[in-house]
Amino acid sequence: MEYNFDEPLKREGTSCVKYDSRQEIFGKKDVIPMWVADMDFKCPPAVTDALRQRLKHEILGYTVRREEYFSSIKKWLRKRYEWHIENEWIVFSPGIVPALNICTLAFTEPGDKIIVQPPVYFPFFNAVTDHKRKLLFNRLKETNGQWSIDFDDLERKAAQGARMLLLSSPHNPVGRSWSKEELEKLSRICLDNNILIISDEIHADLVLPGHRHIPLAKISGPVADNTLTCMAPSKTFNLAGLSTSSMIISNPGLRKKFEDAINSLHITGGNIFGTEASIAAYSFGEEWLDQLLLYIKNNIEYLVVRLKEVELVSPVIPEATYMVWLDCRRMKMSGPELNEFFINKAGVGLSEGSMFGPGGEGFMRINLACNHEILRKAMDNFINALKSLEK
Numbered sequence: 474m475e476y477n478f479d480e481p482l483k484r485e486g487t488s489c490v491k492y493d494s495r496q497e498i499f500g501k502k503d504v505i506p507m508w509v510a511d512m513d514f515k516c517p518p519a520v521t522d523a524l525r526q527r528l529k530h531e532i533l534g535y536t537v538r539r540e541e542y543f544s545s546i547k548k549w550l551r552k553r554y555e556w557h558i559e560n561e562w563i564v565f566s567p568g569i570v571p572a573l574n575i576c577t578l579a580f581t582e583p584g585d586k587i588i589v590q591p592p593v594y595f596p597f598f599n600a601v602t603d604h605k606r607k608l609l610f611n612r613l614k615e616t617n618g619q620w621s622i623d624f625d626d627l628e629r630k631a632a633q634g635a636r637m638l639l640l641s642s643p644h645n646p647v648g649r650s651w652s653k654e655e656l657e658k659l660s661r662i663c664l665d666n667n668i669l670i671i672s673d674e675i676h677a678d679l680v681l682p683g684h685r686h687i688p689l690a691k692i693s694g695p696v697a698d699n700t701l702t703c704m705a706p707s708k709t710f711n712l713a714g715l716s717t718s719s720m721i722i723s724n725p726g727l728r729k730k731f732e733d734a735i736n737s738l739h740i741t742g743g744n745i746f747g748t749e750a751s752i753a754a755y756s757f758g759e760e761w762l763d764q765l766l767l768y769i770k771n772n773i774e775y776l777v778v779r780l781k782e783v784e785l786v787s788p789v790i791p792e793a794t795y796m797v798w799l800d801c802r803r804m805k806m807s808g809p810e811l812n813e814f815f816i817n818k819a820g821v822g823l824s825e826g827s828m829f830g831p832g833g834e835g836f837m838r839i840n841l842a843c844n845h846e847i848l849r850k851a852m853d854n855f856i857n858a859l860k861s862l863e864k
């Protein structure tokens with residue numbers, strides 16, 4: 474079956490944060506929203522069919538996750554990553570951000586140091602500081618537009634008594650899909666220094682054609698024993714509004730600690746629709762995903778070609794995700810100035826780089842998960858605005 478990602482869709486007025494919060498976020502309602510990480514595409518028809526089917530029953534009482542919920546995740550991970558897990562390793566969480574915060578509470582004490590690798594998805598910072606733990610920055614390195622982990626710095630930070638590391642794999646926002654060698658090095662340093670790894674792999678399924686995602690826990694038995702992996706169908710299949718995600722924890726001791734912490738908050742009931750959508754997406758969504766990835770790759774290629782028309786902005790070519798990290802440093806503007814320029818001169822709402830922490834200054838993140846027509850219009854505006862600046 475061929476899926477139509479070109480279909481024009483109206484999202485305004487659907488309680489959708491990406492469109493309906495533009496006034497609050499950008500100060501105006503008519504910017505083309507290319508910020509928060511959700512997609513302007515319908516989710517796979519298998520998902521909506523499953524939800525319709527469930528709704529026909531018309532009783533929406535308390536829910537329980539049946540065996541298929543776990544086995545569909547298990548089969549998906551085996552098929553996509555040759556990662557063999559057991560059903561009982563899967564622990565439900567209503568979101569990955571809540572799970573990160575729960576890990577902080579379950580595995581560290583106030584005052585403990587936690588390593589993050591900025592520029593990175595900014596809720597990582599709050600998952601540390603909101604609970605009175607301390608951030609240790611292991612800043613990513615950038616060399617000629619290529620981003621990588623600074624392992625010398627990681628060694629130094631690890632030796633400062635850090636208890637935990639939050640890994641974004643693939644990395645949001647720089648779009649890296651970490652290689653086996655990088656994952657081996659990182660996990661070796663963490664094992665040597667007794668640092669627990671929370672590997673946020675929510676973007677795993679969005680690794681672009683030509684690249685490969687390696688679950689960190691596949692690196693070795695000792696690494697699996699020292700890792701909690703975050704996975705979800707929410708980014709992959711555009712189901713974020715259903716608040717359904719999972720932690721994969723093979724180490725029984727760590728799993729028990731995580732379960733005790735999350736159960737103590739009474740937030741694991743989940744919702745009927747999230748369960749049905751997750752089962753349908755993982756069981757029947759693969760072809761849809763493969764076509765989506767080609768569509769996104771095409772959008773990225775289009776952006777790269779269009780940006781050749783200007784000198785002030787250059788893209789960091791992503792290996793994963795539908796977000797592109799744009800190097801705007803030649804514009805010589807502060808974060809607020811860049812925001813102002815893109816909102817008011819280009820009419821596009823992007824994510825400003827300094828939100829992602831040190832190293833993000835002078836960058837903007839653009840979300841390309843939209844149909845080609847929206848992207849073409851956004852790029853026309855974008856290029857025209859930049860050309861007027863270059864004159």
Ligand SMILES: Cc1ncc(COP(=O)(O)O)c(C=O)c1O
Nearest residue numbers: 510568569570571594645675718
């Ligand atoms: C790295 C990363 N983790 C987690 C999330 C959000 O997870 P959730 O919506 O399940 O809390 C995002 C969303 O963009 C993300 O990029």
